[in-house]
Amino acid sequence: SAVISQKPSRDICQRGTSLTIQCQVDSQVTMMFWYRQQPGQSLTLIATANQGSEATYESGFVIDKFPISRPNLTFSTLTVSNMSPEDSSIYLCSVEMLAKLDNEQFFGPGTRLTVL
Amino acid sequence: AQKVTQAQTEISVVEKEDVTLDCVYETRDTTYYLFWYKQPPSGELVFLIRRNSFDEQNEISGRYSWNFQKSTSSFNFTITASQVVDSAVYFCALRPLVAGNMLTFGGGTRLMVKP
Numbered sequence: 001s002a003v004i005s006q007k008p009s010r011d012i013c014q015r016g017t018s019l020t021i022q023c024q025v026d027s028q029v030t031m032m033f034w035y036r037q038q039p040g041q042s043l044t045l046i047a048t049a050n051q052g053s054e055a056t057y058e059s060g061f062v063i064d065k066f067p068i069s070r071p072n073l074t075f076s077t078l079t080v081s082n083m084s085p086e087d088s089s090i091y092l093c094s095v096e097m098l099a100k101l102d103n104e105q106f107f108g109p110g111t112r113l114t115v116l
Numbered sequence: 117a118q119k120v121t122q123a124q125t126e127i128s129v130v131e132k133e134d135v136t137l138d139c140v141y142e143t144r145d146t147t148y149y150l151f152w153y154k155q156p157p158s159g160e161l162v163f164l165i166r167r168n169s170f171d172e173q174n175e176i177s178g179r180y181s182w183n184f185q186k187s188t189s190s191f192n193f194t195i196t197a198s199q200v201v202d203s204a205v206y207f208c209a210l211r212p213l214v215a216g217n218m219l220t221f222g223g224g225t226r227l228m229v230k231p
């Protein structure tokens with residue numbers, strides 16, 4: 001399995017500021033994803049982080065608001081820009097590994113963001 | 117389009133009771149994976165099981181068991197002799213078999229086990 005760490009684990013931020021969340025994996029992975037979980041809600045995919053190219057965003061999410069980087073096979077960042085209280089959520093990094101004939105998918109511990 | 121429905125938003129049981137969490141899905145893919153995850157109050161997402169659409173054999177792991185019925189597009193999860201530590205939100209999810217596809221999550225079922 002993959003060990004995934006996220007920094008910070010939680011943060012409280014002021015409206016209008018930006019926060020960058022880091023996701024580090026202990027082994028090379030094929031795919032990295034970013035999910036958002038709003039309070040009391042299910043998980044929604046924000047984007048797929050592509051190594052060396054622009055991320056692929058899901059409907060309702062745009063690069064200006066959620067810029068993503070993936071410089072290598074083990075690291076990615078998600079920035080939440082110009083935050084508002086509606087951005088208060090848990091943000092989860094997820095990775096997919098090709099293992100034998102199956103595709104294992106794991107989640108990081110999440111970053112709990114509160115915007116005041 | 118894919119969709120996962122967990123009709124039970126919240127379930128409350130008393131310790132030692134058995135409880136079944138329902139999951140119904142929709143997909144046009146002929147091959148896919150189904151998952152169950154547990155999310156305790158601490159927030160991390162804990163992987164419980166992955167089942168591929170080829171394999172309808174039911175699975176048991178300790179107090180946990182899963183019933184996959186392709187004919188009814190259901191993948192239900194049963195906890196036997198529930199414990200307080202089972203209290204969490206449980207998510208059912210679906211993903212096409214091809215690598216690189218996103219997980220589609222159900223809305224989650226909050227399970228509360230009372231002593």
